[in-house]
Amino acid sequence: MKQLFIQDISKTYGKKKALDHITMELSPGVYGLLGPNGAGKSTLMNIIVGNHMPDSGSITYNGKDILGGKTFFRNVLGYMPQQQGLYSQFTGYRFLTYMAALKGIKRSETAQAIEHCVNMVNMKEHMGKRIGAYSGGMKQRLLIAQAVLNDPEILILDEPTAGLDPQERIRIRTMIANIAQEKIVILATHVVSDIEKIASEIILMKDGHVIAKDSPIHLGQQIGKTSVATLEDVYMYYFEDGGEQDADISK
Ligand SMILES: Nc1ncnc2c1ncn2[C@@H]1O[C@H](COP(=O)(O)OP(=O)(O)OP(=O)(O)O)[C@@H](O)[C@H]1O
Ligand SMILES: [Mg+2]
Structure with missing residues (x-):
């Protein structure tokens, strides 16, 4: 059984806590890592792929440590960085x-x-x-x-549709859904429509924290009052005015 276990990962840049005690267990499926700019999505991905070391915490794949980029892990890993110079x-x-x-x-x-x-x-x-x-x-x-x-077992895609027109977005989305079979796919985006249809789970990140992790339908049920809310509604609920954050402040 393929399993990526991220346990209590923290990472600070200067005074900025980019990741604050992140823990999650991932088995094969498509995970949509959703959150605003600076949430920590790329930082988490960079740590998983071995580009950066966390300050604390551990990550294992099938029980074996992978921090810092182990050869056995690199052989089963595919990564598309957010920024990439092409030749x-x-x-x-x-x-x-x-x-x-x-x-x-x-x-x-x-x-x-x-x-x-x-x-x-x-x-x-x-x-x-x-x-x-x-x-x-x-x-x-x-x-x-x-x-x-x-032919990786784990595929990490950091904003694969950035800067693309809607047609191309849809093409890429379909492509990823086809590639994803049996793999652990983690896809970072701030575009809800990129992942609404293809993600088995959505991981909502904000300020270095995971604030929710569930299937799109469950997330929609949790915030929908009379019917299941769309993922866009979920995003607005957590990240925009009128969401949980504000409700807490007004107490
Ligand atoms: N190399 C670095 N040096 C200093 N600060 C960094 C570095 N990398 C990330 N940060 C900071 O850590 C926080 C998380 O950044 P990160 O790039 O992981 O966010 P993100 O969710 O990927 O954002 P985006 O949606 O803009 O890609 C931000 O506040 C960012 O400024
Ligand atoms: Mg990023």
Whole structure:
């Protein structure tokens, strides 16, 4: 049974508590990490993928420690960072070949791995073009392709639809839902519609805290008075005026 166990993780930058005692257990499914700017989404992802160390806490995958980026974990991990410089002179194909080498995929298996993930993101006809000539959506799809090159068990996607038009958003959303089978997928966004339909669970983060974690339907039931609220309503309830935060202050 695949299980990612995040236990009591805290991280401070200067005086800023980016993560404050985060604990969660993740089994295969799509987790939508939802929260406003600065909530701590990217920080949590950076710690899971081994780019940053937390100040305290532990993370294990199937019972084994993964903090700091262990080789066994890297082999089953796919990551698409929020900000990424792409080699604009490279063709898409060259970029993926390069990424395959970095990920330690055998040369004899590289062509097949690339073909598989390129088909997955519908980028076959663009592989010979320079990345500099790609649209924003094509770049995002190429980044998703590199994240799934090694057929990962855990897929971490930090704002995969940032800057995309609605059509491209929907394409990418569908693509992620298809890729997600049997994997632990964590997808950070502040766009509710990116995850409303595909997430099995929503993790709401604010100021370094997890303020709710449940299926979209349960979250909707908890705040809906007469009927199930939409995830957008849930977001507004927790993050905008009139939400729980204000209600507490007025007591
Ligand atoms: N390297 C860093 N140095 C200093 N402060 C940082 C650093 N990385 C993150 N922070 C701070 O930690 C907090 C959490 O940032 P983080 O990037 O994790 O948020 P986020 O939820 O991903 O936001 P966004 O939606 O804007 O991507 C913010 O207050 C941010 O300014
Ligand atoms: Mg972020």
